[in-house]
Amino acid sequence: MEELFSEIKPALTQDEALAEANRCLSCFDAPCTRACPTHIDVPAFIKKIATGNLRGSAKTIFDANVLGASCARVCPTEVLCEGACVMHDLHARPIQIGQLQRHSTDWAMAHAMLPFTKGTRRRGKVAIIGAGPAGLACAAGLEQRGIDAVIFEAEKEGGLNTTGVADYKMTAGFSRREVAFLKQSGLTIKSGVRVGKDISLSDLERDFDAIFIGVGLGRVGKLGIAGDTLPGVVDAIDFIAALKQSHQTPVGKKVVVIGGGNTSIDAVTQALALGAEEVTLTYRRKLEEMPAYEHEVELAKKFGARFEFSLLPIRIIGEGKVQAIEFSRDDKVVRIDCDMVILATGQKPHLPFFESLPNVRIERGSVVVNEKMQTTNPKYFSGGDCVSGGKEVVNGVADGKLAAQSIAIWIEGKHG
Amino acid sequence: MADLSINFCGIRSPNPFWLASAPPTNTGDQVMRAFDAGWGGAVWKTLGDPIVNVSSRYASVDFGSVRMMGLNNIELITDRPLDVNLREIAEVKKRYPKQVVIASLMVESKREAWHQIVKQAEGAGADGLELNFGCPHGMSERGMGAAVGQVPEYACQITEWVKQVARTPVIVKLTPNITDITYPARAAKKGGADAVSLINTINSIMSIDLDSFSPRPDVAGHSAHGGYCGPAVKPIALNMLAQVAKDAQVAIPISGIGGISNWRDAVEFILLGASTVQVCTAVMHYGFRIVEDMVEGLSNYLDEKKIASVSELCGRALPRVSSWENLDLNYKIVAAVDEQKCIGCGLCYVACNDGAHQAIGARAKNGRTEVEILEDKCVGCNLCSLVCPVDGCISMKQIDAGRPPLTWKEYQRNPNAHTHLAHK
Numbered sequence: 001m002e003e004l005f006s007e008i009k010p011a012l013t014q015d016e017a018l019a020e021a022n023r024c025l026s027c028f029d030a031p032c033t034r035a036c037p038t039h040i041d042v043p044a045f046i047k048k049i050a051t052g053n054l055r056g057s058a059k060t061i062f063d064a065n066v067l068g069a070s071c072a073r074v075c076p077t078e079v080l081c082e083g084a085c086v087m088h089d090l091h092a093r094p095i096q097i098g099q100l101q102r103h104s105t106d107w108a109m110a111h112a113m114l115p116f117t118k119g120t121r122r123r124g125k126v127a128i129i130g131a132g133p134a135g136l137a138c139a140a141g142l143e144q145r146g147i148d149a150v151i152f153e154a155e156k157e158g159g160l161n162t163t164g165v166a167d168y169k170m171t172a173g174f175s176r177r178e179v180a181f182l183k184q185s186g187l188t189i190k191s192g193v194r195v196g197k198d199i200s201l202s203d204l205e206r207d208f209d210a211i212f213i214g215v216g217l218g219r220v221g222k223l224g225i226a227g228d229t230l231p232g233v234v235d236a237i238d239f240i241a242a243l244k245q246s247h248q249t250p251v252g253k254k255v256v257v258i259g260g261g262n263t264s265i266d267a268v269t270q271a272l273a274l275g276a277e278e279v280t281l282t283y284r285r286k287l288e289e290m291p292a293y294e295h296e297v298e299l300a301k302k303f304g305a306r307f308e309f310s311l312l313p314i315r316i317i318g319e320g321k322v323q324a325i326e327f328s329r330d331d332k333v334v335r336i337d338c339d340m341v342i343l344a345t346g347q348k349p350h351l352p353f354f355e356s357l358p359n360v361r362i363e364r365g366s367v368v369v370n371e372k373m374q375t376t377n378p379k380y381f382s383g384g385d386c387v388s389g390g391k392e393v394v395n396g397v398a399d400g401k402l403a404a405q406s407i408a409i410w411i412e413g414k415h416g
Numbered sequence: 417m418a419d420l421s422i423n424f425c426g427i428r429s430p431n432p433f434w435l436a437s438a439p440p441t442n443t444g445d446q447v448m449r450a451f452d453a454g455w456g457g458a459v460w461k462t463l464g465d466p467i468v469n470v471s472s473r474y475a476s477v478d479f480g481s482v483r484m485m486g487l488n489n490i491e492l493i494t495d496r497p498l499d500v501n502l503r504e505i506a507e508v509k510k511r512y513p514k515q516v517v518i519a520s521l522m523v524e525s526k527r528e529a530w531h532q533i534v535k536q537a538e539g540a541g542a543d544g545l546e547l548n549f550g551c552p553h554g555m556s557e558r559g560m561g562a563a564v565g566q567v568p569e570y571a572c573q574i575t576e577w578v579k580q581v582a583r584t585p586v587i588v589k590l591t592p593n594i595t596d597i598t599y600p601a602r603a604a605k606k607g608g609a610d611a612v613s614l615i616n617t618i619n620s621i622m623s624i625d626l627d628s629f630s631p632r633p634d635v636a637g638h639s640a641h642g643g644y645c646g647p648a649v650k651p652i653a654l655n656m657l658a659q660v661a662k663d664a665q666v667a668i669p670i671s672g673i674g675g676i677s678n679w680r681d682a683v684e685f686i687l688l689g690a691s692t693v694q695v696c697t698a699v700m701h702y703g704f705r706i707v708e709d710m711v712e713g714l715s716n717y718l719d720e721k722k723i724a725s726v727s728e729l730c731g732r733a734l735p736r737v738s739s740w741e742n743l744d745l746n747y748k749i750v751a752a753v754d755e756q757k758c759i760g761c762g763l764c765y766v767a768c769n770d771g772a773h774q775a776i777g778a779r780a781k782n783g784r785t786e787v788e789i790l791e792d793k794c795v796g797c798n799l800c801s802l803v804c805p806v807d808g809c810i811s812m813k814q815i816d817a818g819r820p821p822l823t824w825k826e827y828q829r830n831p832n833a834h835t836h837l838a839h840k
Binding site for chain 2: 022025090
């Protein structure tokens with residue numbers, strides 16, 4: 001069973017990586033680089049693999065994206081760098097950029113290379129709330145510029161990288177290794193510290209020049225229909241987080257996953273991997289309208305998932321535990337018998353925390369920022385899922401990186 | 417079907433494809449398997465006094481993922497006893513009377529030694545002799561191989577000795593490790609050679625191990641210069657072939673050698689004056705089986721061109737090999753990009769901008785690089801079309817200058833009459 005959780009794509013061998021690297025055309029001002037939210041110089045790092053300069057290759061990656069190792073695993077490369085590869089126009093397979101990036105970053109981690117170096121100390125101290133991709137990238141960007149950054153993490157270091165990515169893409173263990181790798185370069189993380197409970201925002205305001213909010217999103221929450229508190233009704237975020245702790249997580253025989261995003265796909269594939277006999281993904285709209293990537297949907301099909309569309313959940317039925325769920329479709333009631341319902345209808349924002357932020361505007365559940373990632377309170381910056389409403393790891397990194405640059409400029413201006 | 421058979425200074429061969437004197441022709445077993453595969457002839461691995469070889473012997477240059485773009489070796493002539501080789505030559509000739517066996521020879525520079533080896537080779541039934549005046553490594557240190565080929569007088573002298581006793585055609589194999597290859601070619605002719613073959617391998621150090629600092633091929637941490645061959649040397653071979661073929665003082669048949677890997681390469685050699693071609697590296701890479709495509713490809717090509725016999729191709733491109741001073745200065749081409757085919761990789765832009773004449777403009781469009789040829793700046797150098805990864809995307813189109821052809825000599829007589837050629 002464990003193999004169902006192991007990474008679907010095995011790492012490239014040395015020979016495979018060389019052959020693939022040599023296939024790259026080395027485009028000028030390359031489309032893949034443009035398509036990457038962190039603008040990794042892809043042709044440069046690939047060329048360096050071809051010449052055997054893996055240290056230089058990894059440096060090119062980390063200079064643009066300190067989380068290059070996890071992005072190599074979890075990025076939807078099909079719609080980003082590899083989707084932009086000119087090889088498509090030559091009717092050839094795109095270069096396996098993600099796999100090559102993994103080749104270099106794996107080498108770097110195995111050879112105790114540092115992902116970044118701290119800059120000469122300058123004035124300024126920044127509090128980062130949340131050790132997810134955005135927070136880590138922001139902290140690294142600040143430390144590189146010589147500004148002290150302290151990350152406060154209430155739950156798991158690595159954020160959703162550690163708790164929310166299906167194991168076949170990246171294990172929790174790898175995410176922890178990556179955080180440890182970043183710490184070797186000098187990131188400071190205060191773990192188990194919840195801002196607002198263990199330390200107050202006013203304390204942070206007093207002790208730090210700026211505050212970066214990278215708290216991401218919360219749990220999916222309830223549907224607000226009858227029966228959604230029955231045992232057997234599970235939050236997709238909790239389900240995947242539990243699963244990443246232990247592959248012995250209980251799963252039903254007949255599972256219904258509600259939602260059409262990439263998280264629902266993860267829930268579907270992981271429920272099947274755990275041994276569920278039948279897993280049905282239900283979505284309230286049509287297949288074409290599903291927010292999940294096409295390649296993710298294909299993957300779920302490969303795992304053996306069933307798909308039902310245009311189903312709006314009405315109520316969950318059961319005595320003491322889930323026995324069935326009823327949906328409406330075209331004014332008709334559709335009933336699916338099941339013993340587990342996984343809710344994947346979208347993560348909810350951390351609203352109570354947002355409300356405690358002084359003069360920081362929140363709109364439709366997201367922190368509002370300008371093009372510099374600065375909120376309406378100039379001392380507060382933000383990025384990642386709590387701003388975007390839920391995007392990719394690489395978008396979080398890009399936000400954190402940009403925020404670090406803006407914060408450094410802002411602090412410089414403040415201190416004159 | 418076109419006639420592929422060849423009469424090479426009296427030696428009849430079923431096709432122009434011969435194996436060069438090298439490891440693939442080391443034994444009778446190999447040569448017979450090659451003939452079974454379709455090779456028209458084989459030049460036996462050079463016979464001579466017994467030698468001892470080193471280990472390792474070969475090294476290669478890769479290009480990207482392509483292996484053995486170039487190969488070199490520090491192997492010497494045959495290390496098998498002469499009587500064994502002679503016996504096997506006789507056996508091969510008995511079993512394969514229609515295929516050509518040429519004995520490659522190299523002995524010390526004494527008339528008696530040459531007379532003896534010539535008689536032995538012919539006695540075994542060789543159809544012809546190839547005098548190895550080209551081997552650049554090992555043997556040359558002992559005054560043989562390239563040491564002979566680099567001194568036209570020596571080459572002439574030994575050819576004369578051989579011709580004193582030879583009853584079969586004598587081919588002199590030339591070394592490219594010389595300033596002007598026509599000199600030893602003329603010397604061979606003067607000595608009475610019936611033909612020349614070229615090129616032998618080029619002096620080379622293949623590479624250095626970045627960890628041990630040992631050159632390759634590594635022999636206990638050291639190496640020596642070796643003979644370079646394979647696809648990488650083909651342009652050098654073609655040039656030397658053309659030089660010899662155009663030289664009126666040589667005017668004897670030529671067997672072309674140097675990086676020939678397929679029928680297309682072979683046709684190029686034939687067009688520049690080779691009557692037969694010899695192959696080594698491609699066989700060392702892929703085996704004797706490659707000859708099937710060579711024979712088929714050549715035959716189909718001749719049929720398509722409605723050429724009855726391969727001999728008719730010989731030298732047909734030679735009149736077009738000219739001198740720079742005869743080229744037309746008024747001929748003008750510029751690059752044209754097929755926008756439908758362009759994939760937006762930007763390689764033509766960076767090549768032209770950094771490496772040539774700044775005649776391509778670029779801008780980002782839909783995440784790709786859109787390029788534009790600046791015709792007034794384009795000098796028609798070809799570079800963009802060479803780097804473009806898409807077949808037929810960048811073509812060079814001729815601009816009608818409306819002026820008659822103009823050579824450098826004519827231009828020099830009165831540059832002021834041709835101000836349109838001045839640098840802008």
